[in-house]
Amino acid sequence: MKKTMKKNTNDVILESATTFITFIIFLFAVYLFFAGHYTPGGGFIGGLVTASALVLILLAFDIKTLRQILPFDYKMVTAVGMLIAVLTASGALLFNVPFFTHAHGYFDLPLFGKTSLHTAMLFDLGVYFVVVGVTMTIIQTIGESD
Numbered sequence: 001m002k003k004t005m006k007k008n009t010n011d012v013i014l015e016s017a018t019t020f021i022t023f024i025i026f027l028f029a030v031y032l033f034f035a036g037h038y039t040p041g042g043g044f045i046g047g048l049v050t051a052s053a054l055v056l057i058l059l060a061f062d063i064k065t066l067r068q069i070l071p072f073d074y075k076m077v078t079a080v081g082m083l084i085a086v087l088t089a090s091g092a093l094l095f096n097v098p099f100f101t102h103a104h105g106y107f108d109l110p111l112f113g114k115t116s117l118h119t120a121m122l123f124d125l126g127v128y129f130v131v132v133g134v135t136m137t138i139i140q141t142i143g144e145s146d
Contacts, residue, residue, distance in 0.1 A: 011060065018060035025053035036124060037116075043124030047131025054132075055139055063143060074136040081129025088123040 029049035036042025058066050092101035104118040 014060045018056055022053045022057055025049060025056070029053065033124065033128060034121075037118060037120065043127030044131055046124075047128040048135065050128070051132050051135035051139070054136055058139065058143065063140065074133045074140065076133075077129050078133030078137065081126045081131075081133055083126070084129065085123050085126030088119055088126060091119065 029046045032041035032049055033043060033046030034041075036045065054066065054070070057069065089100050092099060095101075102118055102120040102123070104116055104120075106114055106116050109115050
């Protein structure tokens with residue numbers, strides 16, 4: 001005999017707080033992602049913080065709501081992240097330099113001013129996608145099993 005869990009319809013405070021807090025968590029994840037080149041952070045930590053925001057949405061609402069908000073197959077997100085990471089790391093081989101050699105330069109961007117951009121950021125983007133994809137796949141798999 002299967003037990004089905006009914007969603008509590010009295011979660012107004014949790015749902016309202018989640019919509020506000022999730023935005024703050026996403027902003028913090030973006031900050032951690034970009035700060036990772038000079039301070040602790042990067043793609044791995046940014047991905048974990050993003051996944052925690054998605055889990056908060058999952059807990060406050062349900063899996064159907066999360067799928068409506070972000071209709072991604074997280075296995076594909078993982079695959080795209082792995083592809084970005086591997087291509088970025090192996091891109092150095094095209095220039096006859098060792099594997100994982102990254103290029104960087106300083107650019108004058110309109111809103112940010114003089115900013116250094118690295119190909120390591122593309123690698124971190126791949127790691128970010130892998131972490132979000134794997135974490136959400138695991139969470140959804142655990143949540144869907146009875």
